[in-house]
Amino acid sequence: MPTHYNPEIEAASPEYLRAIQSAGLIKMVRNCYDNVPFYKAQFDQIGLLPEDIKTIDDLKKLPFTGKQDLRDNYPFGLFAVPQEDLVRIHASSGTTGKQTVVGYTKEDLDHWSEGCARAIVAAGGRRDDKVHVSYGYGLFTGGLGLHYGAEKLGALVIPVSSGNTARQVQILKDFESDILCCTPSYALVIGEAIKQAGIDPADLPLRAGIFGAEPWSENMRREIEKMLNIKAYDIYGLSEIAGPGVAYECEAQSGMHVCEDYFYPEIIDPDTLEPLPDGEFGELVFTCIGKEALPLVRYRTRDISALTREKCACGRSLVKMQKPKGRTDDMLIIRGVNVFPSQVEHVILSLGMEPNYLIEVERADNLDIMTVKVEMSENLFSDEVRRIEEAENKIKNALQSTLGVSAKVRLVEPRSLPRSEGKAVRVIDKRQK
Amino acid sequence: MPIKQISVFVENKPGRLADITSILAKADIDIRALSIADTTDYGILRLIVSHPDKALEVVRQEGMTASATDVLAIAIPDEPGGFAQAISVLAQNEISVEYAYAFITPRVGQAYIIIRVADNDLACSVLSEAGIRQIEQSDIFD
Numbered sequence: 001m002p003t004h005y006n007p008e009i010e011a012a013s014p015e016y017l018r019a020i021q022s023a024g025l026i027k028m029v030r031n032c033y034d035n036v037p038f039y040k041a042q043f044d045q046i047g048l049l050p051e052d053i054k055t056i057d058d059l060k061k062l063p064f065t066g067k068q069d070l071r072d073n074y075p076f077g078l079f080a081v082p083q084e085d086l087v088r089i090h091a092s093s094g095t096t097g098k099q100t101v102v103g104y105t106k107e108d109l110d111h112w113s114e115g116c117a118r119a120i121v122a123a124g125g126r127r128d129d130k131v132h133v134s135y136g137y138g139l140f141t142g143g144l145g146l147h148y149g150a151e152k153l154g155a156l157v158i159p160v161s162s163g164n165t166a167r168q169v170q171i172l173k174d175f176e177s178d179i180l181c182c183t184p185s186y187a188l189v190i191g192e193a194i195k196q197a198g199i200d201p202a203d204l205p206l207r208a209g210i211f212g213a214e215p216w217s218e219n220m221r222r223e224i225e226k227m228l229n230i231k232a233y234d235i236y237g238l239s240e241i242a243g244p245g246v247a248y249e250c251e252a253q254s255g256m257h258v259c260e261d262y263f264y265p266e267i268i269d270p271d272t273l274e275p276l277p278d279g280e281f282g283e284l285v286f287t288c289i290g291k292e293a294l295p296l297v298r299y300r301t302r303d304i305s306a307l308t309r310e311k312c313a314c315g316r317s318l319v320k321m322q323k324p325k326g327r328t329d330d331m332l333i334i335r336g337v338n339v340f341p342s343q344v345e346h347v348i349l350s351l352g353m354e355p356n357y358l359i360e361v362e363r364a365d366n367l368d369i370m371t372v373k374v375e376m377s378e379n380l381f382s383d384e385v386r387r388i389e390e391a392e393n394k395i396k397n398a399l400q401s402t403l404g405v406s407a408k409v410r411l412v413e414p415r416s417l418p419r420s421e422g423k424a425v426r427v428i429d430k431r432q433k
Numbered sequence: 434m435p436i437k438q439i440s441v442f443v444e445n446k447p448g449r450l451a452d453i454t455s456i457l458a459k460a461d462i463d464i465r466a467l468s469i470a471d472t473t474d475y476g477i478l479r480l481i482v483s484h485p486d487k488a489l490e491v492v493r494q495e496g497m498t499a500s501a502t503d504v505l506a507i508a509i510p511d512e513p514g515g516f517a518q519a520i521s522v523l524a525q526n527e528i529s530v531e532y533a534y535a536f537i538t539p540r541v542g543q544a545y546i547i548i549r550v551a552d553n554d555l556a557c558s559v560l561s562e563a564g565i566r567q568i569e570q571s572d573i574f575d
Contacts (some may be wrong), residue, residue, distance in 0.1 A: 376442045376475075376498045383440035383479060383502045383549065384531050385470045410474050413444045415496045 003251075003314065005121035005153065006114065009261050010316045017317070020261050021056040024289030029053045029062070031295050035080040038073055039297065056264065059287060060275060064298045067100065070240065075101040081293050091139040092239045092338060099139075102239045103293040109148065111290050115237075115245030115259045116149020122250040122257070122314070123208045123233040125179050127154040132177035132206075134186060135213065136162040141243025142213050142336070146181040149245055155179075162186060165193045172204055180209040183336045184216035184224060184232070188366035191227030201229035210235050212244050214333040215324065221253075234323060240299055241286045247321050252313045255320035262290030265321060266298070267307055270328045281306045283328050284321065302328045330427060332361060334368045337405040341426045344372055344407075347398045353377060356417045362430040371408040372399060375417055435503035435553045436570045437485035441478045442498040445471070453478060453492060460484075460491045465573050466547060468534035479534070481506075481547060483574045504549050505556055506573070508566045511537065511544045519546065522563040528556050538573075545573065 004010040009017075030050045032039035042063050043049070052061065070078060079086070081103075088104040104112065120131060131150035135142030143161055150157045158175055160168055162182065168190050171177065180187065187209055194201055206228060212235035224232045236256050237244035246263050247256035258265045263286045267276045270283040284305040288296045303324035312320065332339045345355050358373040372395070380391045392409045399407045418425050443449045450469075457464060463483035470477040482488045485501060492499045509515040516535065523530060531549040538545055545568060550556045560567060 378498060378500065381440075381442055381498045381500055383438065383477060383500060385472060385477060386531075388475075388477070389472075411442075412475075413442065413449075413496075414498050416444070 003121070004316065005118040010118060010257070010318055012261075012317055014317065017261065018056055021264055021289055022054070024261070025056050025059060025264070025287065026050075026053055028287070028289050028291070028295045029297075031080050031292065032297060036078055036295070038069065038078055042297075056289075059264065059266070059298070062287075062297050064273065064285065064300055065296050066300050067240070067302075070100045071098055074098060076103065078296070079103050079293055080295050081105055086293055088144075089139075090141045090144075090239050090243065092141075100240065104242075105292040108242070108291050108293050110152075111259075111262045112145060112242040112245060113148040113152040115242060115248070115262065116145050116235075117153040117245075118257075118259065119210055119233070119235050119245050119248030120146075120149055120153055120155065120179065122248050122316075123179065123210050124231070124251070125150075125153065125155060125208065129178040130156045130158055130175060131179045131181065132158045132160060132168075132172060132175075134160050134162050134168055134180065134182035134190070135244075136336075140336075141237065141239045142181075142183075145237065145243035145245055146210065150179075150181075165189055166197075169193045169197050169199065172206060173199060176205040178205055178207055180206060180228070180230070182209070182211060183213050184211040184220055185214060185335065185363070185366050185368060187211055187224045187232070188220070188227065191224060192366060194228070201227065204229070206230050208233060210248075212236060213336045236321065236324070238301060240294075240296060241288060241301075242291070246286070250312065250314035250316060254312075255308060255322050257312070257316050257318040258307075258321050260319055262288070264289045265307060265319065267305065268300075270300075278307050278309055281322075281325065284324070302331065304328060332359070332370075332427065332429065334361065334370050334403075334405045334407075337403065339370070339403050339405060343402055344399065345426075347395070347402050348374065351395060351398060352379065353395075357426070358417050359427045360430065361427070368431065369408065370405070371410055373410045373412050373417060375414045376411045377414065380411065434567060434569050435557070436481065436506045436547075436568075436573070438502050438504045438547065438549075439480045439482060439485050439488045439492070440500050440502060441480070441492055443469075443476045443478050445474055445476060450478065452495075453497065456491055456495050457482065457488055460487060462488050462491070463574065466534065466536040466545070468532070468547075470532065479532075479547075481536075481573065485570075502549070503553055504547050505553060505560070506568045507546050507548065507560060508538075508543050508568050508572070509546060511542050515544065516546060519560070519563075519565050522559055522565060523548070523550065523556060526555070526559045528552065528559065 033050045086103045091099040091101045137143030233249040237246040247258040266285040267282040276282040284301045284303045304326045305324045306322045356375045360371045395409045466481040533548045535546045
């Protein structure tokens with residue numbers, strides 16, 4: 001039984017990988033220079049010509065790209081191919097409610113799907129498995145990413161999407177799903193529902209789960225493994241680079257192998273922007289050396305991770321990235337959705353309120369609960385409860401529509417929240433790390 | 434003629450009511466009636482006091498959120514059916530009551546009721562027509 005989806009790449013020699021990476025980078029920089037005015041201007045500014053890039057080592061000559069650059073060029077400004085060559089678009093929410101749009105050519109989708117296929121095989125998946133996808137389908141990359149990965153492998157896809165937990169359990173049981181793909185918090189919700197339905201997880205054929213799109217701890221892994229009686233594997237990705245499958249865990253469960261033939265990783269010092277040696281934690285940066293539609297150069301993910309190159313027990317030679325242990329910005333991930341405190345501030349200001357707020361996040365019944373505390377003011381106040389509730393709901397609805405995730409609103413007494421004297425505490429995250 | 438009620442936002446945490454009422458005591462403000470609307474997270478303390486403007490000023494000085502609202506105050510006979518008669522007048526005229534609370538007075542045989550409606554003028558006139566006596570600030574603190 002094959003344990004690697006693409007052993008030629010996954011167990012390639014460092015020299016072979018370097019050759020692929022160098023060729024990819026040269027092609028990509030030429031593509032950026034010729035087809036993306038933003039990058040041409042960037043390269044011109046530092047006097048860099050495409051022919052200056054000869055090997056992957058020349059990567060350090062290139063400028064960085066940030067999320068703001070995607071926003072500034074919203075929606076399609078950084079695309080390097082004409083629209084007729086695009087076959088798919090995905091999007092994710094941004095800090096001011098402006099979403100980040102990403103596009104794919106047929107070839108890009110093929111590479112991304114291969115990343116997910118590698119992830120499924122690394123989690124013990126086979127052609128004759130049934131892959132149960134409970135990530136959301138739609139503009140979010142989770143659902144369709146794993147879906148196409150499983151199809152590429154030739155497995156049978158069960159495209160359940162997220163929600164309707166009772167039905168998820170019914171399908172796991174009746175369709176005999178072998179592999180479950182969803183967010184780790186949703187895996188726990190499903191586990192709970194299985195227990196409530198009086199089903200012994202040992203009676204289910206389910207063997208493995210591929211979980212990502214939000215941070216999760218080793219404790220949570222053990223809990224999921226126990227609750228569902230499976231082995232739980234981590235998967236990493238972000239839509240700007242492709243989606244899930246940029247990196248994936250193998251049976252060693254000690255870091256995620258990066259598909260470095262398509263997505264070249266670096267770790268940098270977020271302050272000096274200098275690359276850091278293997279093993280050191282810093283900001284994870286990706287260059288899309290295998291991508292056509294959206295070839296991002298040295299994209300700063302804001303995730304804090306480290307790269308390690310020791311020989312892995314699974315036989316793969318692809319570099320491993322450690323589970324991100326935080327972010328360089330203040331982004332929160334709430335039920336799989338990226339939330340920035342600045343978005344909350346934006347909503348509060350847009351409603352004409354003072355920007356004094358506190359975001360509290362906790363996990364109850366395995367779901368993230370976000371509460372936004374807002375100070376009561378003369379404008380919001382009334383002698384009638386009904387009116388105050390109307391004001392609360394107005395804030396709640398505005399938050400939901402900007403953040404894309406629901407939040408509780410709690411009105412507190414004036415001057416009771418920390419003030420912004422330099423760096424105010426805006427977030428209290430009580431979720432177990 | 435409506436009277437002034439002071440409403441104060443009170444977060445549900447121990448000691449807040451004591452804090453607010455102490456502030457009023459220090460300012461030598463007499464509380465004649467109060468009611469609390471409570472929700473899970475907060476309450477609204479509604480007060481009828483001897484000096485509403487001063488009360489508003491001192492609680493605001495202490496950083497609290499407060500407001501003044503015109504409410505109706507009526508005097509009814511302190512006997513079975515007294516309240517029912519008054520409130521029926523409003524019901525017959527399709528005036529809905531947001532909230533109401535009652536208190537008794539040193540005057541034997543009388544009770545006072547504070548009523549909050551959307552349209553004070555309309556409520557005033559229908560109550561007057563029905564012969565229900567409305568009271569003023571001076572009636573409460575005499």
